[in-house]
Amino acid sequence: MKEEIIVSGRLNPTIDPILNVWHWEIPLYLFVGGLVAGILFFSAFFTLKGESDKFHFTTKIAPMFAPLLLTIGLIALFLDLSHKLYFWQLYTNIRWESPMSWGAWTLMLIMPLSVLWSLSWINDLFPKWNWKFNFIIIMNSYIILYRKVIAWALIILSIILGMYTGILLSAFNARPFWNSAIMGPLFLTSGLSASASIILLFSKSKIEKHLFTKIDLMLIIVELFFIVHLFMGYLAGTKVHIEAADLFLGGVYTAPFWIFVVIFGLVFPLILEIMELKGKSIPAIITTSLVLFGSLMLRFIVVEAGQFSRWLY
Amino acid sequence: MRYAMAIDTKKCIGCSDCVVACQVENNVPIGYCRDWVVEATSGTYPELFMELRSERCNHCSNAPCVRCCPTEASHYGMGGIVLVDPDECIGCKACIVSCPYDARFVHPEGYVDKCTFCIHKVEKGENPACVDVCPTKCMYFGDTDDPNSEISKLLKKRKWKTLIPEAGTEPNIYYLT
Numbered sequence: 001m002k003e004e005i006i007v008s009g010r011l012n013p014t015i016d017p018i019l020n021v022w023h024w025e026i027p028l029y030l031f032v033g034g035l036v037a038g039i040l041f042f043s044a045f046f047t048l049k050g051e052s053d054k055f056h057f058t059t060k061i062a063p064m065f066a067p068l069l070l071t072i073g074l075i076a077l078f079l080d081l082s083h084k085l086y087f088w089q090l091y092t093n094i095r096w097e098s099p100m101s102w103g104a105w106t107l108m109l110i111m112p113l114s115v116l117w118s119l120s121w122i123n124d125l126f127p128k129w130n131w132k133f134n135f136i137i138i139m140n141s142y143i144i145l146y147r148k149v150i151a152w153a154l155i156i157l158s159i160i161l162g163m164y165t166g167i168l169l170s171a172f173n174a175r176p177f178w179n180s181a182i183m184g185p186l187f188l189t190s191g192l193s194a195s196a197s198i199i200l201l202f203s204k205s206k207i208e209k210h211l212f213t214k215i216d217l218m219l220i221i222v223e224l225f226f227i228v229h230l231f232m233g234y235l236a237g238t239k240v241h242i243e244a245a246d247l248f249l250g251g252v253y254t255a256p257f258w259i260f261v262v263i264f265g266l267v268f269p270l271i272l273e274i275m276e277l278k279g280k281s282i283p284a285i286i287t288t289s290l291v292l293f294g295s296l297m298l299r300f301i302v303v304e305a306g307q308f309s310r311w312l313y
Numbered sequence: 314m315r316y317a318m319a320i321d322t323k324k325c326i327g328c329s330d331c332v333v334a335c336q337v338e339n340n341v342p343i344g345y346c347r348d349w350v351v352e353a354t355s356g357t358y359p360e361l362f363m364e365l366r367s368e369r370c371n372h373c374s375n376a377p378c379v380r381c382c383p384t385e386a387s388h389y390g391m392g393g394i395v396l397v398d399p400d401e402c403i404g405c406k407a408c409i410v411s412c413p414y415d416a417r418f419v420h421p422e423g424y425v426d427k428c429t430f431c432i433h434k435v436e437k438g439e440n441p442a443c444v445d446v447c448p449t450k451c452m453y454f455g456d457t458d459d460p461n462s463e464i465s466k467l468l469k470k471r472k473w474k475t476l477i478p479e480a481g482t483e484p485n486i487y488y489l490t
Contacts, residue, residue: 003357009329010349010368012418019415021406082404083423089384089401100407101383173377173480174413238479311413311477 019175019307025080027299030165032073033103034191034295035198036066037162040114042195044151044158057203058212060121062195066114074107099168106164110157113150120144162188165299169306177244177309178302180233186226190295193219197269197291201284209284210277216291217273220266227262244309253305261301265294315374315458316392316430317485318444319467320367324451327352327365331443331452335369338431338442342421347428348443364490367443367452370395370416370428371476371484378408378417386425392456393485394432399424413480430454457485 014021043063046052052059081087091108095101120143122129131137143150166187169178196216203209234245247253269290276282327350335341335348348369356362372395379387379395386401387408397408397417402424409417409425420426431441435454439445444452455464464487473487 004353004355007352007354008349008368009332009351010346010415012345012415015409015415015418019410021409021419080405082406082419082425083399083402084404086384086401086403086424089386089403093384095383095385097380098383098407100381100405104383171381172407172411174411307410310415311480 019310020304022080022303022307024300025076027296027303029073029076029080030168030187030299030303031194031296032069032076033165034162034187034299035194036069036073036110036114036191037158037165037188038192038195039063039066039069039198040110040117040154041158041162041192042199043117044154047147047151048155054205055208055211056205057208058199060124061202062199063114063118063121064125065198067111067118070107070111070114074111099164099171102160103164103168106157106160110154110161113154113157116143117150117154120147120150159188162191165191169302172306174311175306175309176234176238176240176311177247178306179241180230182226182230182233183302186223186230187299189219189223189226190298193223194292194295197288201288213273213276216287217270217277220270220273220291224262224266224270227266240309240311243312244305247305247309252308253301256297257301257305260297261294264290265297269294314392314456315485316372316394316435317455317457317464317487318369318430318441319453319464319473319487319489321451321453321471321489322364322366323489324449325350325365325367326449328448330446330448331367334442334446335428335431338434339429341426345418345420345426347416347426364488366488368414368416368476369443369486370412371414371482371486372428372430374483374485375481377411377413377482381407381411383407390432391436394430394435395427396429396432397425397427399426413477413482414484 010016039062043059046055046059078084078087090104119140131140163184166183170180170183172178193216196212196219199212200209200216231245234241248257269287272282272287329350332346332348332350336346339347341347348367351366351368353364354361372393374393376395379389383405384401384403386398388396390396404419404423406419417425417427434441440454444454453464453467455462457465459465468487471489473489475484475487
């Protein structure tokens with residue numbers, strides 16, 4: 001057997017011995033980004049279907065959280081930057097090849113749109129709301145007039161946002177564990193599932209709850225399928241990809257990933273939702289907390305494990 | 314023009330003079346390095362083989378750090394040298410994770426830093442500091458597009474390898490073996 005021992009004189013902070021440049025800010029942002037993508041997607045989708053009254057919480061109330069959550073995500077992203085005062089350089093360049101640039105521009109568009117979108121529902125939620133100034137009333141009526149256009153824009157942008165949270169990682173060939181095209185769809189599904197579980201928790205309508213239990217159940221099954229697919233892809237890959245998968249199949253991330261993400265975050269909610277659909281009454285708070293916890297852990301573990309995995313030479 | 318470096322692993326003694334020369338020439342902050350020496354031992358006792366390599370940014374022709382940079386701070390300079398413009402760098406660290414060689418780091422001032430092939434010297438027709446200082450003269454710097462350059466002739470004559478060619482980055486540091 002050929003063995004190789006490498007002794008390197010390099011010891012750059014946060015690079016050696018194990019790369020650790022992205023900390024809690026990035027996974028938190030990826031989680032919030034996915035959640036917002038899901039909230040806005042469902043809201044725009046049911047509005048376009050003309051069911052905004054039937055799904056009151058999904059279309060009208062949930063989007064109120066979107067700008068707030070996005071702000072938390074943006075603050076986290078800003079905190080991650082090490083050369084903060086130059087952040088505006090993101091918006092003097094458009095780089096098609098850079099996922100980071102896609103993300104920056106998507107956020108630039110989706111942030112104001114999510115504010116407009118929530119504003120357009122204020123009158124529905126608070127009929128006695130006093131806008132005080134006439135020009136705001138006129139502006140608001142314009143937003144409501146163009147609601148369909150905004151909804152279509154939100155559908156496209158929210159899919160880009162949800163997908164990009166995974167592509168941001170999968171685009172890095174240098175980190176074998178991230179380097180799978182499944183990451184984008186996996187993170188999108190996980191984001192949609194997290195937002196569906198939020199709706200499940202806060203909605204007061206039985207029809208809405210029932211539908212979103214079904215939607216979340218489906219999304220969880222898709223997610224489980226993607227996870228199996230992810231590992232099968234790695235195991236059929238090159239040596240470095242097999243080593244990256246081994247981190248989860250006996251290596252250091254085995255216990256946290258399979259227990260926190262798969263069992264707590266996916267399998268338990270799956271069982272609870274099946275029981276719910278069979279007519280058993282399960283407190284939504286349990287299902288929702290499990291889904292949100294699993295979704296957050298997925299991002300934390302994947303971001304860390306990706307930095308742990310590497311090419312060897 | 315395509316600047317590249319060839320390093321003779323048969324002549325390198327692993328003295329780390331290149332590392333010190335770089336730190337002095339480029340005022341690299343204490344505790345950091347833009348180049349480093351790797352000692353790779355392979356085989357099974359008693360049949361062991363040791364290779365010493367002075368490593369640095371590979372100034373790849375297909376550089377993932379340049380592709381993933383959202384602000385064009387990472388860019389190709391003269392002769393394909395990969396550079397970072399500190400005034401454009403936001404410190405998102407995407408380039409650091411995109412580099413399979415881990416050649417980059419965050420400078421204490423916030424921007425991302427790495428080997429520049431001593432472009433300030435190369436522009437004046439001089440060699441990078443590490444090449445100049447090497448006591449065994451095992452490092453060669455030059456233009457691989459010019460068939461008459463010393464480096465081109467060496468690469469034709471000698472056996473060589475690059476690091477992680479399978480990552481597809483087309484590195485421009487050649488190790489003569």
